[in-house]
Amino acid sequence: MTHSKHGEHSPPEGDWRREYWRKNLRLMVILLSIWFIVSFGCGILFVEQLNKIEIAGFPLGFWFAQQGAIYTFLVLILIYAVRMDRLDDEYGVSERDGDGERL
């Protein structure tokens, strides 16, 4: 659907750009919210409440602060990188060489 937008009868240039940028920002805001909730929320603001729950010897808040937050960060970056690859392709702005191969 988005591809047709920059076919022969392109609407003003800014249109697909604005859409691409908006999607990028939306993805970012979602992922950064999770980033904030897991680290500052679970690891700091609500750590004492979570510590009442214990799993495999770890008080849960303590586990988030020393292990869980780091794993979450890693997954967030991976999701961002993969989703942005897809978004770049969708809007035709991925970096490719003369043969259309990914650089």
Add this chain to the structure above:
Amino acid sequence: MSEIQLWTTIFIVLSFGVYIYIAWRSRVSETESFYVARHGVPTVANGAAIAADWMSAASFISMAGLIAFLGSDGSVFLMGWTGGYVLLAMLLAPYLRKWGKYTVPEFVGERYSEGVRTLAAAAAIIISFTYVVGQMNGGGIVFSRFLGIGLTGGVLIAAGVIFLYAVLGGMKGITWTQVAQYTVLIIAYLIPAVAVAQQVTGLPIPQVSFGTILDELNAIGTQMGLEQYTEAFAQQPMIDAFLVTMALMIGTAGLPHVIIRFYTTRTVRGSRHSAFWALLFISILYTTAPAVGAFTKLNLLEGINGTPVNQLPTWIENWARTGLVSISQDTETINSVSDDPADKADMTINTDILVLASPEIAGLPAPIIGLVAAGGMAAALSTAAGLLLVISSSVSHDFYFRRIRKTADDNERLLVGRIAMGLAVVVAIVAGINPPAFVAEVVAFAFGLAACSFFPILVLGIFWKRCNAKGAAAGMVAGLAVTIPYMIYTLEVFGTAENEPILDVSPEGIGTIGAVVNFIVAIIVSKLTSHPPKHIEEMVENIRYPAATPRAGTRTTPGSGSAGGPEEGTS
């Protein structure tokens, strides 16, 4: 020479030989590859190099020890020093890579103005330099313990090796050397950690198994006059934990020597994936560190609790010689322990030694102890080399070439860069031998400065076209004006008196407030003054899309790839 010294020497000589060989193999002569190593660095390798660049003596040598004594409150370092990569990957790396210039001040200069560039270059040099001092000192500690030479000698050897390969190799050499250094340091960190986990719990996965000893640790710690290990905010109020974590995160995202590594990737896509690989490699150490802290502390406390002074384990005697472990005068039996001499406990331990001493504390064989020493050196060297590169590029490119001699050719700029590196090493040696403050405080300084100066204006520069030069300059100055005086007020730097923090805000956390001030001032001043010129708004628009224009059907756009970054526009 003891067995430990023999193995330490073997591992250090071997690993140094590898680093120097790699640097010599990839030596370069032209400016571009000296600073950014444009081609031929695969994403995974770049990730490993970023990880080594980032993980300094503080991460390898100090962090687990800090956590061992801070317990739950030590989490601020774990989250703070990893969470910044999320910000880097989403807010800065892809866009700065699309811009594709040599240095961070370069971006600031083109986005805002020459004046802001000079301010940024000065900040980059100060930040990187304070950080180098910490590395010199960390390297010195390793040598003075394991080779039995003084701190001065240790710092001199470390500095000499760093200088040699940083000057020879440039960025390409440094990148591949750092891949080797990452390998050395992660092996050196994991082997003792896994061995200790196996020994204590029977489960060789430290990340999982340290949960099973937390109750024991709480119990024995309380018995010896320490805080509960898993209790949150035992030593630090919540507001401060919040501010410190935030300052470390945005400081990480604003550190010039980290940002510059994302210029090394071939594509914008590569910079996002590099951030993932970098954090993956970093996480291996960062999720192991709290386990190392917990196990080492348990072993340490069990080894000394209630033990008469004349029957203490031998590692204590070894380390007592460095002055980093001490037993109070009239003690006969060890009943209390602390990391702070002011507590007047029976035994006082400097937290910096815990990782280096952990194999000895657990009674592991000498080759492993030697390996840990080589790992600590790898961490210090790799970070110092990356920092020296930033100093050298800021001096030769942003000051000399841009401000003093616009006609300087490649060779002249390279020479100036190398001279700057040499001078930085000499000053760092002096400062590493006589640090102006404790290493941890020096590092806190670097993070606070990066957080309050670079991060806000870089983010605004990318995400808000309206931000102009006056706003950025005012924001940076305001951020620094809040942060620096507060740090000097609360820390003992260059002999100034140490004062009590205001409203529980520690000097490590003030960078967050500085950054907020920077954001607010930059936005208000930009709003009150005129729009930035049209061509700058177009530049900002342009960096938001990896390829210049969308490809319609099979047509390929000439601008795609944008690999030509540094060649155009900089000369």
